[in-house]
Amino acid sequence: MVAPPSPTLDAVDRSGGGVRVVFDWDGDRFRHAIYGVRGKRAEPLFASVESSTDKAWPISPSLQQLHVQDNAASGKLLFLTGMAGQSHWSVSVSVQTATWPSELEIGDLPAQYCLAFDVAVRVKQLPEQIGSAYEPCGNAKWLDMDAFTSAHKPPFAAAISGALDGTTAPSAKLSIITPPDRPACRRFTSPLNFAQNLPTTIRWQYWIWSPLN
Incomplete structure (x- = not known):
């Protein structure tokens, strides 16, 4: 089987600084990596964590189809679908182009380009786990935004913030979980202590941008 092409999407400013997502086919699904971009240079910062094929509740969305849509008004859009269990x-x-609501508590940042991920899963039973999980690439590491200052900026960086159901209310912010067996992993997840009729659709959004710009 010939592997599908590796689509990319850049969120960069006029100076060429920002972030990039690259999707690659791996076995039976797409995985992706986030790069920091500075002009012609790009460094991988973190990549999606994927589960094995037999997992009914994967640690990240199981995505087998990818479509590229190019709209003159809204620009390029990557749309992926898949199934697990x-x-x-x-x-x-x-x-x-995002302006950051104060409820997301990510600091006083100006409007800038970001990669916007809109995720949904249709479930027939209460999930064991759902979310979008990432691990650092190479020598990259997670940093607390409180410790991220102009005096200690790395050459490349990317940040993540998110909300449940597309809202920005404090109670709707995504949870961040570190799996006990993967200390470098961060899973951005929707809380599962909700009472909904099944089947139902669970949705969350998150944004990835460069705090260096």
């Missing part, structure tokens, strides 16, 4: 997944990735 009895659940159906969809993810869209687009470039947005």
Whole structure:
């Protein structure tokens, strides 16, 4: 089987600084990596964590199909779908110009380009786990935004913030979980202590941008 092409999407400013997502086919699904971009240079910062094929509740969305949509008004959009167990997944990735609501508690940042991930899963039973999980690449590491100052900026960096159901209310912020067996992993997840009729659709959004810009 010939591997599908590796689509990319850049969220960069006029100086060429920002972030990039690259999707690659790996076995039976797409995985992706986030790069920091500075002009012609790009460094991998973190990559999605994927589960084995037999997992009904994967640690990250199980995505087997990818479509590229190019709209003159809204720009390039990556749309992915897939299935694991009895659940159906969809993810869209687009470039947005974001202004940050104070409820997200990510500091006083100006409007800038970001990669916007909109994730949904249709479930027939209460999930064991859901979310979008990442691990650092190479020598990259997670940093607390409180410790990220102009005096200690690395050459490349990317940041993540998110919300449940597309809202920005403090109670709707995504949880961040570190799996006990993967200390370098961070899983951005929707809380599972909700009472909903099944089947139902669970949705969350997150944004990735460069705090260096």
